[in-house]
Amino acid sequence: MVSEKVQKDPYLDRIRNLKPDQLDSALIPFKQLLDRKTVANLQSCVNCGLCAETCHYYQATGELEAIPAYKLRLVKSLFKKLSTMLGGLKEKPDVTGILDSQIIERWVDSLYGRCTLCGRCALNCTMGINITRLIRMARTTLASIDLVPPELQSTVTTAVEKGNNMGIPREEWIDTLQWLSEELQMEVGDQKALLPVDKPGAKLLYTVNPREPKFFPLSLLATAKIFYAAKERWTVASDYYDVTNYGLYSGNDDEAGLLSSRLRESMVKLGAKALVLGECGHGYNSNRWEAPEWLAAEDRFEVKSIIQIIADYIRQGRIKLDRSRNQKLVTLHDPCNLVRLGGIIEEQRFILNNAVTNFVEMHPNREKNYCCCGGGGQLAMTRYAKRRLEAGKIKADQIRKTGAQVVVAPCHNCIDQLSELNREYDLKVEIKTVSEVVADALVIEKKEK
Amino acid sequence: MFTILKLGVAASGLFCAGVLMVVLIRTFAFGQKPVYARPSGSSFAGVMYAFGWGMLPWEKESAAKHIWTYMGGILYHIGILVTMLFLATILLRISFPMIWLYLARILLAIGLFCGVALLIKRILKPHLRSLSSGDDYWANFLVDLFILLALISTYAEKALIPFLIIAIITFVYIPFGKLRHCAFFFYSRIIFGAYFGKRGVLPHPSRKT
Numbered sequence: 001m002v003s004e005k006v007q008k009d010p011y012l013d014r015i016r017n018l019k020p021d022q023l024d025s026a027l028i029p030f031k032q033l034l035d036r037k038t039v040a041n042l043q044s045c046v047n048c049g050l051c052a053e054t055c056h057y058y059q060a061t062g063e064l065e066a067i068p069a070y071k072l073r074l075v076k077s078l079f080k081k082l083s084t085m086l087g088g089l090k091e092k093p094d095v096t097g098i099l100d101s102q103i104i105e106r107w108v109d110s111l112y113g114r115c116t117l118c119g120r121c122a123l124n125c126t127m128g129i130n131i132t133r134l135i136r137m138a139r140t141t142l143a144s145i146d147l148v149p150p151e152l153q154s155t156v157t158t159a160v161e162k163g164n165n166m167g168i169p170r171e172e173w174i175d176t177l178q179w180l181s182e183e184l185q186m187e188v189g190d191q192k193a194l195l196p197v198d199k200p201g202a203k204l205l206y207t208v209n210p211r212e213p214k215f216f217p218l219s220l221l222a223t224a225k226i227f228y229a230a231k232e233r234w235t236v237a238s239d240y241y242d243v244t245n246y247g248l249y250s251g252n253d254d255e256a257g258l259l260s261s262r263l264r265e266s267m268v269k270l271g272a273k274a275l276v277l278g279e280c281g282h283g284y285n286s287n288r289w290e291a292p293e294w295l296a297a298e299d300r301f302e303v304k305s306i307i308q309i310i311a312d313y314i315r316q317g318r319i320k321l322d323r324s325r326n327q328k329l330v331t332l333h334d335p336c337n338l339v340r341l342g343g344i345i346e347e348q349r350f351i352l353n354n355a356v357t358n359f360v361e362m363h364p365n366r367e368k369n370y371c372c373c374g375g376g377g378q379l380a381m382t383r384y385a386k387r388r389l390e391a392g393k394i395k396a397d398q399i400r401k402t403g404a405q406v407v408v409a410p411c412h413n414c415i416d417q418l419s420e421l422n423r424e425y426d427l428k429v430e431i432k433t434v435s436e437v438v439a440d441a442l443v444i445e446k447k448e449k
Numbered sequence: 450m451f452t453i454l455k456l457g458v459a460a461s462g463l464f465c466a467g468v469l470m471v472v473l474i475r476t477f478a479f480g481q482k483p484v485y486a487r488p489s490g491s492s493f494a495g496v497m498y499a500f501g502w503g504m505l506p507w508e509k510e511s512a513a514k515h516i517w518t519y520m521g522g523i524l525y526h527i528g529i530l531v532t533m534l535f536l537a538t539i540l541l542r543i544s545f546p547m548i549w550l551y552l553a554r555i556l557l558a559i560g561l562f563c564g565v566a567l568l569i570k571r572i573l574k575p576h577l578r579s580l581s582s583g584d585d586y587w588a589n590f591l592v593d594l595f596i597l598l599a600l601i602s603t604y605a606e607k608a609l610i611p612f613l614i615i616a617i618i619t620f621v622y623i624p625f626g627k628l629r630h631c632a633f634f635f636y637s638r639i640i641f642g643a644y645f646g647k648r649g650v651l652p653h654p655s656r657k658t
């Protein structure tokens with residue numbers, strides 16, 4: 001069902017007043033997105049319904065519109081109208097009425113409004129259908145006729161126009177880096193300690209979620225402290241440093257590709273050896289896995305998560321940690337895009353086992369973990385905030401069951417959602433990034449001034 | 450009459466296989482987009498997992514939480530396989546020892562029970578009912594009938610005539626409804642395994658060693 005709030009807004013009016021030629025124009029990109037994998041997936045569902053409970057939206061509401069197979073059916077029904085009994089596309093389909101405003105409204109409501117693109121259904125489908133990819137394909141189709149929910153689109157547009165999704169001016173970013181450098185110098189007692197900007201020939205180019213310089217600079221300071229302790233040759237770029245890519249969620253591949261290409265531009269400009277993605281789940285999935293496809297080019301350099309880098313520092317003895325500095329009971333949230341869809345599964349556990357004294361897993365965990373419900377662009381799409389918090393209850397319950405005092409999440413997006421869940425469900429937990437926990441345990445011998 | 454029906458089954462079987470082949474060829478004709486991201490795991494290991502450990506009920510939450518439905522589905526498909534084998538013995542006039550017949554009866558009876566149970570579940574569970582179309586009910590009913598007649602035929606030869614008629618209807622229907630998933634199951638599992646395998650998500654770390 002479409003919520004009342006949605007019914008009143010201009011976005012919905014726009015959908016309801018779509019002209020037939022606008023609707024027809026969506027069919028072209030839809031057809032272009034079909035390849036043998038998607039077509040096979042579109043014909044494989046047996047309606048067994050076993051995917052229903054794998055989706056947090058269905059678990060929270062029990063609504064048909066939340067069932068992954070229902071979402072898949074929305075996409076499949078368009079394919080069916082365009083294809084013959086034998087599976088190929090009709091030569092000259094009668095496109096009139098194939099898509100109408102009601103269908104689009106249902107698509108938007110379920111595929112944007114009740115999905116975090118978390119991949120849980122894809123992992124659990126008995127047939128192996130990648131429902132998540134099909135949902136994103138539908139989002140791409142909607143994006144092609146300019147129907148991305150406006151709040152999500154505005155995040156993407158800000159990133160495209162201003163270089164980062166928070167629209168932070170370059171001077172402000174440089175300023176922040178400067179005072180963080182001073183903080184770092186004070187903390188480590190070394191006047192040479194820095195957060196280097198545009199340093200040519202650095203080994204690592206580090207990218208951050210703009211949320212850090214804007215609201216949580218101390219988490220950036222924590223990472224800088226780790227780099228300092230590991231004596232790393234690293235840098236950030238003064239222009240393109242935003243690891244996030246909401247194009248992944250909006251479905252607009254051109255914009256997503258543009259955002260990811262900018263990080264690659266910075267790599268080339270600065271001649272760094274590896275692109276290091278800050279703690280951001282979808283930033284990792286976008287830039288590690290999807291960007292090469294959006295840009296139709298293999299990366300000539302390594303693309304790594306900061307989590308892998310920190311784990312390597314510990315293994316190589318480049319940083320020393322004192323676990324006793326983190327005595328509280330800690331649990332770990334697995335961001336879907338980093339873990340289930342990204343493949344970074346054990347490194348964060350290895351790090352925590354070295355950085356805290358009491359670590360407890362939530363259940364289920366790793367690739368089977370529940371989505372916090374902040375992904376898929378849900379945090380940006382405020383129109384669906386009520387659903388997001390409702391569906392996030394499963395995560396809140398998971399956290400509560402651990403009895404943990406600290407929840408570590410290697411993703412700033414997840415941290416935003418977890419913070420809201422913390423308030424909504426009165427969890428009384430601290431929420432931290434992996435870097436923050438590691439920085440707290442870092443043993444640094446202060447240099448003489 | 451019996452010979453004509455046998456010829457009809459053979460013809461409909463060939464028709465079914467032919468149409469499914471065309472469907473698969475047309476699906477593959479959509480082509481594959483080039484893949485650029487470097488792997489961090491192994492697609493091959495992922496595919497092996499998809500057809501091995503990944504089929505075990507506890508590997509998937511959806512199956513673990515609905516163990517009876519999942520097991521029912523597997524036993525139902527075993528029943529279908531036995532029905533097909535039984536049909537082949539009729540068409541090719543292959544005789545087999547009684548012990549095989551007893552075993553076949555047991556598997557057919559279990560398969561039939563599971564098929565009917567799944568149909569009842571589809572009717573009774575509101576979320577499944579709302580997901581289902583006529584095709585879901587018809588396909589389930591048709592296959593249940595197919596198994597039932599195979600089972601009766603193992604006791605009474607007279608049932609062979611309706612069994613062969615239903616076999617023809619089933620074969621003709623397979624490529625046009627949800628039953629065509631039989632052609633896509635393997636490919637979908639390969640896609641699944643390769644996707645999560647390449648990303649280093651599956652096989653689960655505990656299965657890698």
Ligand code: SF4
Binds near residue numbers: 048049068126128
């Ligand atoms: S689990 Fe897969 S096959 Fe079963 S209903 Fe869901 S999408 Fe369809």
Ligand code: SF4
Binds near residue numbers: 057119
């Ligand atoms: S991707 Fe996640 S949120 Fe979307 S339908 Fe699947 S399980 Fe639900």
